[in-house]
Amino acid sequence: MVSGVALICDSNMQIRSVVYNGMENVLKIETGLHFFKLLDQGSLEKATNFIGELKQKRAAFNWEVNFKLGLGIKALYLSGSIIDSDYILVFVETQEDAYQFYEDLMNINSEHIVSVRAAFKETSKYMLESSYNKKVCDDLNVLNNELATMQREISKKNMELNRLYSKLNGELEKARILHQRSLPKQLPEKDGVKFTAHYQPAENLGGDFYNVINLGDKYIIYISDVSGHGIDSAMLTVFIKEAINSYLALSHDQEELLTPGRILRHLAVRARNENFPDDYFICILLGVYYQNTNEFVYSSMGMQVPPLMFSGKTGACELSSGNLPLSKAIEFDMFQFEEWSVSLEAPATLLLATDGLTEQFNKGVQYEERLKELFRREMSSPGSDLMEVIRRDFEDFTGGREVSDDITILLMQVDHKKTCAHE
Template structure:
């Protein structure tokens, strides 16, 4: 599946490169979905957002334009035609008008591939979370506006077979990968498949489930695949030991702490564990992961999330993270389902008319 989509992306890129003048395709946040080689000839580094090339005010005018205009790149004006297609903005040299029909055909193909990738991502998200005698879960996921999802999460009941009397483990994880597009969807799917393969091929019944071992397995497969250096995986993996009532966790590059809410007073504990993101740009010997362990009481809540919800800004340019902490502290007595609903409602009020800048992923568990 990865190879098929990769080949289709390369085909589209080669088609755009054949066009002899400027072609840039962005979303409505300015993120560059594709550009042809012509742009590489006029700028030193390949930009990820058009606002790295032109100022944000110019982009606002460009976004609202449906006509010929000028853009200034490296102090030189380029006459361009701006067109809107589905969720994208097509910026092409005025001299390229006759090629736009061909380009739109290719964009139709791109939209088809985006739809396929979106379906793949949706299929890989859990449909239902387990409701266990000792542990309850709830979650929320929302992809960023105009983007394919790059986040992934899951909850896995570990099968210990005949040793289940002695071992009772539940694995939970949240993943954030670089980018927002076909590549990010395929990369997050790869992460899920790699973790699933660990339990199929590496883990033995009656063996402790250790998060750092799963990360090492994921890292090994990632490096074997030969992903480019600008592909990064950040992930936190946690293992609930239901017999010992403990939570063991390990992180590869998650910026924000996992949160534990005390059952008695709602006091928050921040579980910082750092770790290096998984990437071929990082020396392999540096990507070494540690395990951390915390004892939990009945009714304690563990909150896993990606940075999208923490870093989201509202119309006043305020980040949501502090408000998230406040909602958790003030509503800790709710069930995890009610608490997730409370956060989602508060987040929507906080967001106002702003669009989502990143995927929102929230996974919550409470010991009973």
């Protein structure tokens, strides 16, 4: 017969009868003893939960509980059922022994055989309903072993992922520093021409860029937005800056008029030679301000946010922009390098921005129209003041929540009195 113990307890878990004790040599059981006295102190909470399930479902099967056997502690498997007001408890040494032990009990000549048979029937029903049988236990053991193997593999993969994440974060930090260093530390301000900028990346590493280059009486002004964020975007912004700088320093014919169309054509040729992937896109608006004539000539590739302008001659207006973005996926012959020309007769203000500012929504309202109205109202404010008004208004519009795209604003202001003095 399988080594095990069968008890009958009352609802307070006092032992009323010992049906069978196959562990008598290490476990002495007396009637009237509380069942919990047989257990190790550390298993009392688990045993309480077992009784809870027993009361709820009328049966419970194969709970591993620590018993005090002789001078030591041993884990046994506890099962039970409630018949009338009796709690029939059975515990054995292994999970596989439980079902056999119930069958063995059927052959014992005992006054409690009726209760034991009823308990066996109730527990068998529970085992079937809960899919507890030897085959299922074997299957579960196999699954547990497979799960343990998978967990070890997952642990190894997690360690490798952590290593790769650490390496990637290091690369991202290097790219962030590279992008940050590429941004102009100070913008030109002389002879009545002043520039103010605001840059807010959506992530630690953004895809927007801006720059202003002063060459005598000319200013090259540009703002760009490249596809994506991260290392690729940082690489593209550095490429834009280097390509434009190289054109101004090496490729531009000093006898030839410096125009935005020629600069963007050079940028497009360089990008084609770099063999960037098809899904790399560069949107850029670049202009040249000729201070001696107050003329601002600009060209756009994919920049859909129209510049806003105010001048003493024309008042407030919205300028043209657009055209195709720079990408290898677009045939080179389709690029137009179209130029537009406006007069920035002092006092004048020019606002350039990326779509991270204008395409923000709040309750179905887009910020673009609000920005235009704000510009018309505040256009004559000094650059730093106007920038602060826009920044505060945008924060109020979004409710201070994080935005999903980079925000770049570049303001140019021409002062009437100072430009006259310069002339």
